[in-house]
Amino acid sequence: MDIVREPYATDSVMEFDGLKLFLDMWAQNILLGATIDYSEGYGFTITGASEPGSCCS
DSSP states (O other): OOOOSSOOTTOEEEEETTEEEEEOHHHHHHHTTOEEEEETTTEEEEESOSSTTOEEO
16 A cells, blocks of 8 residues: 555546545455445554455554
8 A cells, every 4th residue: 555646547546535545456356345444543444355454554
């Protein structure tokens, strides 16, 4: 995961409550059907992703 200001030409852009996510094809396949939550102090938690252990902060 990288933090960038602009998406690459092949990225899919999704926006939720002012937060923009730029997803490449690999991430789109992994995150299909997943839930992403954010908790202050814990960071992002991803559940229901295609690969086990998909959590990042």
